[in-house]
Amino acid sequence: MKKIAVLLLLLSIFLTSCGNVAPKKTEIFAMDTFMQLQVWGDETLLSEATARIYELESAFSVTRENSELFLLNQKGRGALSAHGTSLLSQAIVLSERSEGAFDPTVYPFVRAWGFTEQTQGVPSSKTLDALFPFVGTEHVHANENTVTLDEGTMLDFGGIAKGYAAQSCAELLQDAQAALLVLGGNIQTVGTKPDGSDWNIGIADPKNSSQAIAKLRFQGSMAVVTSGGYERFFEENGKQYHHILDPKTGYPVQNELASVTVLAQNGVLADAFSTALFVMGLEKASEFWRASDDFEVVFILNDGSIFATEGAASLLYDCEFTVIER
Numbered sequence: 001m002k003k004i005a006v007l008l009l010l011l012s013i014f015l016t017s018c019g020n021v022a023p024k025k026t027e028i029f030a031m032d033t034f035m036q037l038q039v040w041g042d043e044t045l046l047s048e049a050t051a052r053i054y055e056l057e058s059a060f061s062v063t064r065e066n067s068e069l070f071l072l073n074q075k076g077r078g079a080l081s082a083h084g085t086s087l088l089s090q091a092i093v094l095s096e097r098s099e100g101a102f103d104p105t106v107y108p109f110v111r112a113w114g115f116t117e118q119t120q121g122v123p124s125s126k127t128l129d130a131l132f133p134f135v136g137t138e139h140v141h142a143n144e145n146t147v148t149l150d151e152g153t154m155l156d157f158g159g160i161a162k163g164y165a166a167q168s169c170a171e172l173l174q175d176a177q178a179a180l181l182v183l184g185g186n187i188q189t190v191g192t193k194p195d196g197s198d199w200n201i202g203i204a205d206p207k208n209s210s211q212a213i214a215k216l217r218f219q220g221s222m223a224v225v226t227s228g229g230y231e232r233f234f235e236e237n238g239k240q241y242h243h244i245l246d247p248k249t250g251y252p253v254q255n256e257l258a259s260v261t262v263l264a265q266n267g268v269l270a271d272a273f274s275t276a277l278f279v280m281g282l283e284k285a286s287e288f289w290r291a292s293d294d295f296e297v298v299f300i301l302n303d304g305s306i307f308a309t310e311g312a313a314s315l316l317y318d319c320e321f322t323v324i325e326r
């Protein structure tokens with residue numbers, strides 16, 4: 001009996017001390033956004049994860065001269081790295097699954113609005129009309145790592161690269177005890193914290209993004225990715241224009257949604273679909289979710305109301321919401 005009591009005491013001291021283990025943290029600016037990485041356990045993995053993010057940034061940047069994506073867009077043909085090949089093939093599959101709501105060939109439109117340029121502005125409808133023939137994944141021809149783009153077609157991984165980076169880092173961090181990666185609107189958890197407590201993830205209030213409008217709590221590894229018009233926009237003649245474009249019109253999406261948060265095991269899918277579901281709007285996105293089994297969603301509407309699919313609803317707290325049923 002005495003032995004058991006001593007063992008229990010030792011176990012509780014051990015668990016308490018584990019709980020106090022602070023993660024090793026770093027903050028960086030990459031992929032055009034602030035990122036915070038925290039690792040519990042094998043801390044050497046933190047610098048490996050940071051290096052991986054910089055490596056992917058220099059491969060996938062659409063504006064940095066000499067990035068493999070920049071060169072491919074410029075020359076219309078090129079060889080991609082193993083990461084580039086993997087990301088492009090996943091981007092095409094997810095684009096087809098979302099019936100083009102997510103489309104990595106949207107770049108001619110993104111450029112026309114100036115979202116990756118120094119200055120932004122509303123392009124004429126004539127300018128946009130002239131770009132339609134270049135948009136669509138049928139203009140991308142990939143043969144293993146060699147890619148050919150039809151004349152005028154250009155790729156943009158802006159809607160998916162952070163998800164790929166998070167996914168890639170999560171794989172690299174498998175041997176850490178736990179990790180939390182905040183890559184702008186992309187959050188990736190890995191494992192369980194030493195004290196066994198839940199991950200607590202806030203969903204930004206689209207009207208005041210430094211505050212949470214809702215919170216999620218759960219255990220284990222998960223990608224939680226938010227797309228919102230509030231994340232990047234400009235104003236012209238008193239009207240706001242944001243960076244998520246409907247590939248079928250060339251214009252910023254205008255519907256009832258202020259943000260979409262996708263939860264999934266796969267970070268690339270979560271990122272592509274956060275963009276895609278925002279484009280689809282609440283009703284179509286809910287139907288899309290009903291026909292799928294590999295992600296859950298929290299929708300924040302422009303009026304501040306919250307809708308959550310069944311699986312996401314079970315993780316939400318500190319807010320009122322309507323459940324979207326199967």
Ligand code: AMP
Pocket residue numbers: 101102103104106110115156157158159160226227228231232243244245246247271274275279
């Ligand atoms: P996200 O924040 O993940 O929703 O990605 C938005 C970024 O993806 C934009 O800044 C554009 O670079 C690009 N983008 C905009 N609209 C789309 C779209 N419909 N499909 C794919 N990428 C897009």
Ligand code: MG
Pocket residue numbers: 158159160227270271272273274275
């Ligand atoms: Mg995205």
